[in-house]
Amino acid sequence: MRKIGIIMNGVTGRMGTNQHLGRSIAAIRQRGGLTLRDGSVVMPDPVLVGRNGAKLEELAKAWSVDRWSTDLDACLADPQNVIYFDAQSTLLRAASVRAALAAGKHVYCEKPLAGTLEDSLALAREAAKVGVKNGVVQDKLFLPGILKLKQVIASGFLGKVLSVRGEFGYWVFEGPMPPAQRPSWNYRKEDGGGIILDMFPHWQYVLENLFGRVTAVSCIGRTTIPERVDEVGKTYACTADDAAYATFEIEGGVVAHINSSWATRVNREDLLILQVDGTEGSAAVGLRECKVQSRVTTPKAVWNPDISNPIDFLAGWQTVPTTTTIDNAFKIQWEMFLRHVLEGAPFPHGFLEAAKGVQLAEVGLQSWAERRWVDVPALTAS
Structure with missing residues (x-):
């Protein structure tokens, strides 16, 4: 040894x-x-x-x-x-x-x-x-749920992928009671904080590795909680974004929309849920689990707000089984x-792949500041 x-x-x-x-x-x-x-x-x-x-x-x-x-x-x-x-x-x-x-x-x-x-x-x-x-x-590429989704995509189960919809986040307490579960610098722009810089690098590599390169972004951010209490009990002003709502265009025509927020309460099965819809089927994935619904098992939904919906939509999804041991x-x-x-x-x-994530965060911040779609150029180290 x-x-x-x-x-x-x-x-x-x-x-x-x-x-x-x-x-x-x-x-x-x-x-x-x-x-x-x-x-x-x-x-x-x-x-x-x-x-x-x-x-x-x-x-x-x-x-x-x-x-x-x-x-x-x-x-x-x-x-x-x-x-x-x-x-x-x-x-x-x-x-x-x-x-x-x-x-x-x-x-x-x-x-x-x-x-x-x-x-x-x-x-x-x-x-x-x-x-x-x-x-x-x-x-995130090595989470059990994402690995199962990758397997589903590779099998052709989804057919042509059309869109991705993501919800990420949870309520981060402002302090002092209960104390915040994230460090205070996350909420100060001058210290490198902000959910766009924190989470868009994740969305970049997840989207690119599963669906293709992101080519354009439309993003709006918010600083929803103006004040929080830091680790020593001192109140401070929040200067960084704690929520972001973004739409990503992906090469090949896929559209992805992901909401990211540290000021939302969870009413879903996991802190991160991605739903991927394709011509032949759909998948809904969390951190550990992945559920699918095929075209032939998709119920025929009819809009009628005058009666209780007769379809149990959640019951029509099947859980992808865990077939291997997946480590941390x-x-x-x-x-x-x-x-x-x-x-x-x-x-x-490597570092060039890491730079792509920072690029996407910068493009997201630019889109928010200029209130418009911004293209994402292909990136090289030169």
Whole structure:
């Protein structure tokens, strides 16, 4: 068994702690490491990095991690650390990733890659110039529900896909009681917050990988809650969007409409639901489940508001069975990136793909500001 040093920067946050440290790296360690194609085993050896030493020490003890540090430069200078991972807030990420690239580290990070398309493309070019492996989290592609939907599409069950309708979100409490379940910086534009920058990178890679490239966007955003209470009980003004309503044109004629909101109450089966309608059938997918209805089992609906509807529409859908064991989405992608670094295995979620997500967010913000449709140019690193 050999070790691979991984600098994990920003893991004191919710996603960094739960998904990347606990359910990914710690889970791989608890399982005994990652077995490679040649039969050898590699054990992730993380060093937790951040600004709060007390929190880092507490996390290290909780997850049986030997190393933690508040000195990023020293960690980058240590040759035993091969990979740099970043889960900091958006505006802090680009500078740290740039430092990791200068140190010759392979880099894997949360999305969005940077706060602007310009910075994202610059990082993609720099990574290519240095010649290191690079990647970004695109976890929604590995959710059980999305994997089942991909299988349904590949089978031809839907026929020609016509449209996609998505509902995402939940009520984020304003505080102080109950306390907010998202960090306060998410609601301050000056700190890189906003649901468009947060969620449009997800919609970009989901739509492109399932249906095709997004070619145009019409978007309107809102800051629906003007004030919230932060982590120390202080009231602050919300300057970033917390809701967005967008329509996406996709190459081939598919139209997708997705509502994203942190100010909505859930009256559906999951926090994210996508309905895909095609000529031969439809699919409705959540985070874990996927339901389908074929053309031949589609009921004949007739508009008549004068009587109770005689059709139980929900009963006409069939659940796609779970036929394989599906692991945690973040852990799956971590293992893919480790194999990419150690074995040269394919990893299609590099910095250029990450830049596409930031591009879509910028186009969405432009559409909102100018109150019009905006085209999305095909993106290259040059």
